[in-house]
Amino acid sequence: MMTPTSEQELSECVSQAKGPIAIKGGGTRGVGVDGDVLNTNGLKGIDLYEPGALTVVVKAGTELSEIETTLAGERQRLAFEPMDYRGLLGLEGEPTIGGIVAGNISGPRRIQVGAARDFTLGVRFVDGQGTIVKNGGRVMKNVTGYDLVKLMSGSWGTLGVLSEVSLKVLPMPEAEATLRVHGLDLNDAVGAMAAALGSPYDVSGAAHLPNNDTGVTMIRVEGFTDSVSYRTAQLREALAKFGGEITVKENADDAWAAVRDVENFHGKDGDVWRISVKPSDGPAVVAAIDPLEAQFDWAGGLVWVRTEQGSDVRAKLSGITGHATLVRGTGQPRFQPETIGVAALSAGLRQRFDPRGILNAGLMTA
Amino acid sequence: MVTNHRMPRNEEGIATVVGVLKQQFGDRFQTGEAIREQHGHTTTWLENQWPDAVVFARDKDEIAAIVKVCATHKVPVIPFGTGTSLEGHVNAPAGGICIDVMQMDKILAVYPDDLSCVVQPGVTREQLNTHLRDQGLFFPIDPGANASLGGMAATSASGTNAVRYGTMKDNVMAVEVVMADGRTIRTAQRAKKSSAGYDLTRLMVGSEGTLGLFTEITLKLQGIPEAISSARCTFPSVDAACQTVMQVIQYGIPVARIELLDALQVKACNAYSKLDLPEEPLLLLEFHGSDAGVIEQAEMFGSIAVEHGGGGYTSTTSTEERNKLWQARHDAYWATLQLRPGAMGISTDVCVPISRLAECVSQAQERLKADAFISPIVGHVGDGNFHCLLLIDKANEDEMERAAVFVSWLNDLAISMDGTCTGEHGIGQGKMPYLERELGAATVDAMIAIKMALDPDGIMNPGKIVHG
Numbered sequence: 073m074m075t076p077t078s079e080q081e082l083s084e085c086v087s088q089a090k091g092p093i094a095i096k097g098g099g100t101r102g103v104g105v106d107g108d109v110l111n112t113n114g115l116k117g118i119d120l121y122e123p124g125a126l127t128v129v130v131k132a133g134t135e136l137s138e139i140e141t142t143l144a145g146e147r148q149r150l151a152f153e154p155m156d157y158r159g160l161l162g163l164e165g166e167p168t169i170g171g172i173v174a175g176n177i178s179g180p181r182r183i184q185v186g187a188a189r190d191f192t193l194g195v196r197f198v199d200g201q202g203t204i205v206k207n208g209g210r211v212m213k214n215v216t217g218y219d220l221v222k223l224m225s226g227s228w229g230t231l232g233v234l235s236e237v238s239l240k241v242l243p244m245p246e247a248e249a250t251l252r253v254h255g256l257d258l259n260d261a262v263g264a265m266a267a268a269l270g271s272p273y274d275v276s277g278a279a280h281l282p283n284n285d286t287g288v289t290m291i292r293v294e295g296f297t298d299s300v301s302y303r304t305a306q307l308r309e310a311l312a313k314f315g316g317e318i319t320v321k322e323n324a325d326d327a328w329a330a331v332r333d334v335e336n337f338h339g340k341d342g343d344v345w346r347i348s349v350k351p352s353d354g355p356a357v358v359a360a361i362d363p364l365e366a367q368f369d370w371a372g373g374l375v376w377v378r379t380e381q382g383s384d385v386r387a388k389l390s391g392i393t394g395h396a397t398l399v400r401g402t403g404q405p406r407f408q409p410e411t412i413g414v415a416a417l418s419a420g421l422r423q424r425f426d427p428r429g430i431l432n433a434g435l436m437t438a
Numbered sequence: 439m440v441t442n443h444r445m446p447r448n449e450e451g452i453a454t455v456v457g458v459l460k461q462q463f464g465d466r467f468q469t470g471e472a473i474r475e476q477h478g479h480t481t482t483w484l485e486n487q488w489p490d491a492v493v494f495a496r497d498k499d500e501i502a503a504i505v506k507v508c509a510t511h512k513v514p515v516i517p518f519g520t521g522t523s524l525e526g527h528v529n530a531p532a533g534g535i536c537i538d539v540m541q542m543d544k545i546l547a548v549y550p551d552d553l554s555c556v557v558q559p560g561v562t563r564e565q566l567n568t569h570l571r572d573q574g575l576f577f578p579i580d581p582g583a584n585a586s587l588g589g590m591a592a593t594s595a596s597g598t599n600a601v602r603y604g605t606m607k608d609n610v611m612a613v614e615v616v617m618a619d620g621r622t623i624r625t626a627q628r629a630k631k632s633s634a635g636y637d638l639t640r641l642m643v644g645s646e647g648t649l650g651l652f653t654e655i656t657l658k659l660q661g662i663p664e665a666i667s668s669a670r671c672t673f674p675s676v677d678a679a680c681q682t683v684m685q686v687i688q689y690g691i692p693v694a695r696i697e698l699l700d701a702l703q704v705k706a707c708n709a710y711s712k713l714d715l716p717e718e719p720l721l722l723l724e725f726h727g728s729d730a731g732v733i734e735q736a737e738m739f740g741s742i743a744v745e746h747g748g749g750g751y752t753s754t755t756s757t758e759e760r761n762k763l764w765q766a767r768h769d770a771y772w773a774t775l776q777l778r779p780g781a782m783g784i785s786t787d788v789c790v791p792i793s794r795l796a797e798c799v800s801q802a803q804e805r806l807k808a809d810a811f812i813s814p815i816v817g818h819v820g821d822g823n824f825h826c827l828l829l830i831d832k833a834n835e836d837e838m839e840r841a842a843v844f845v846s847w848l849n850d851l852a853i854s855m856d857g858t859c860t861g862e863h864g865i866g867q868g869k870m871p872y873l874e875r876e877l878g879a880a881t882v883d884a885m886i887a888i889k890m891a892l893d894p895d896g897i898m899n900p901g902k903i904v905h906g
Contacts, residue, residue, distance in 0.1 A: 222640035243690030272664035413623035420891035
């Protein structure tokens with residue numbers, strides 16, 4: 073195992089590698105690839121935190137919990153609400169920011185504010201030949217050439233090993249409230265969530281937990297106290313037409329963490345798939361798969377399903393555009409195979425960034 | 439004029455392609471000088487480099503066919519929308535074929551439930567918003583010009599709304615692109631989360647036509663807010679205004695727009711738009727939200743502004759008053775040109791961390807004064823991005839030279855503050871020298887590697903961003 077303690081050492085580890093490298097942060101995302109383990113835990117620390125500029129610069133191996141604690145001290149947060157996979161995958165370890173950015177890991181608030189990728193302002197990384205590359209920085213926007221920042225986020229280490237990231241942070245809201253609409257079926261739930269998101273009331277979460285016939289549809293609003301109570305009241309009125317009893321819960325952080333981490337599936341058997349479609353297709357996805365259990369986030373655009381082991385979910389989804397990721401289980405590729413044209417582009421990029429094909433090899437190819 | 443980098447021309451290939459396309463496109467294939475000049479770069483001090491011909495494409499199959507012919511003969515392809523970019527993006531330094539997409543102006547679909555739409559590249563932002571209004575939706579990105587959405591995606595445009603709604607990068611969900619070999623790909627499906635693999639959408643957005651040519655663009659839409667309010671406040675100094683901005687942002691007041699105009703800019707706007715604003719640094723804000731929310735937000739801003747010495751604070755929910763102010767802001771460019779009739783405007787575009795904004799703007803002002811330039815400053819200050827608009831007599835070589843020195847100095851200053859030389863205008867030809875200064879040789883090499891991977895013959899809008 074290699075545990076570099078500086079970017080320079082990281083560069084040497086990669087340039088001198090004789091074979092495949094398996095990049096590991098906290099090891100909490102279930103990304104198992106073959107190769108010498110390159111642990112980023114030696115690259116730790118918050119280099120710069122400027123609350124007034126809403127930016128934080130951290131080394132890639134820094135634990136998420138440390139960053140969140142530091143930000144909370146200034147009443148700020150990572151607004152993209154990164155999901156914690158440990159419960160779902162039955163893993164230990166501490167999630168690192170490098171893993172979160174590399175995997176573009178987000179949560180329910182993504183529908184309002186965007187993904188981890190959208191909050192990543194800058195990256196430093198080491199490519200497959202050991203070259204240190206940086207792009208972006210601490211500015212809120214830039215148009216300086218090709219966007220390597222967004223390219224790195226979601227590339228799961230296959231184009232380079234992150235050494236440092238610069239993130240945009242946001243103030244914590246003064247208040248939060250969650251409307252819970254009870255007893256809607258999947259179609260009505262998606263209708264209610266679309267109505268909430270299409271309203272002017274700035275919804276920051278829209279999820280539906282079917283739970284047999286007592287399904288709960290959750291709509292979250294955040295902001296200044298008066299504004300939250302006003303918007304909650306308006307939404308209650310707007311959603312009344314869907315039937316279903318409506319209750320309001322304040323400070324429902326735990327309930328949203330449960331949605332984010334798909335707690336309903338924890339400790340249960342079977343494969344877990346994460347399916348991204350356009351929100352109005354959510355019910356069709358469930359109908360096509362007929363899973364053991366399902367959950368909607370992102371207003372129906374993100375469908376979590378738990379299926380019997382070995383189910384070929386992708387085959388059942390033919391005709392519905394979107395993509396399915398196998399989060400837990402075996403027998404199918406983890407990532408949705410790309411169309412031929414896109415796969416050729418991706419292969420071309422990998423060939424340029426990692427010509428020896430040693431970084432998390434095989435992870436993003438079918 | 440600033441002379442651009444020259445690139446070798448493939449005369450034989452160009453002659454062949456011109457012959458082939460002339461046959462295929464008839465009167466939609468033009469080689470007249472006036473049309474070619476108009477399709478070269480005309481907006482600033484960069485010299486105009488004409489394409490050899492302009493084709494007015496009507497659909498994606500035509501675009502794919504044109505690119506295929508050009509690929510076969512290794513002839514440059516330059517996409518063209520409204521021609522309002524600022525850094526020589528549409529120039530043809532090696533000649534070639536300009537594809538004008540403005541006849542591809544159809545809004546192909548609007549999906550109100552999914553808050554998205556699909557457009558052709560020649561649709562302009564105003565056309566789209568007019569179309570969406572009846573459905574209670576809007577598209578928030580508003581660069582100064584009524585630009586084409588294809589061009590806006592190509593340059594990753596932003597504008598006054600970016601502080602709340604982001605830039606094109608945050609609002610393009612997928613693109614259909616004709617690649618350098620003439621093949622068509624779609625970067626992502628129409629899903630909320632865009633991609634399974636690498637984020638090719640955001641690689642294409644902002645690539646300035648150097649990797650491929652957009653034929654369809656899927657955009658994220660917003661619901662029209664229940665209420666809109668605006669506010670304005672004058673400040674004793676640019677520094678006080680910037681401190682106010684920082685606190686507003688830190689408080690989490692969800693401003694939709696927060697714009698700075700320096701005293702000279704206010705003077706120009708007063709004269710041009712017949713206003714009587716105090717000729718001091720001005721912050722102009724807009725809030726989007728619920729009826730109660732927008733009033734509350736404006737008041738919160740007011741109390742922060744007063745703490746920082748702000749005066750003459752007013753807010754309004756009247757559409758008429760608001761439009762008058764924002765129209766003046768949008769006309770700032772034209773207002774500025776009136777300060778020195780006949781002069782040419784040269785816009786800088788630096789962006790710095792918000793914590794360095796006050797310092798950066800102040801230093802720019804001092805230097806402008808010391809160099810005796812007439813140059814107002816406007817800024818999308820919520821993002822840390824501001825523009826100095828230098829008014830230059832382009833016949834005066836000394837003035838041109840000094841302007842170039844100033845621009846270079848300011849870009850380096852921003853870079854030294856962890857900022858960037860371009861927050862929204864892009865690299866094009868004009869800023870190519872700064873790319874390496876800002877990002878380093880290794881990063882530029884990484885960009886060249888991308889260019890080589892996707893466009894090995896270097897035919898897509900050559901001579902922009904990097905030399906592939």
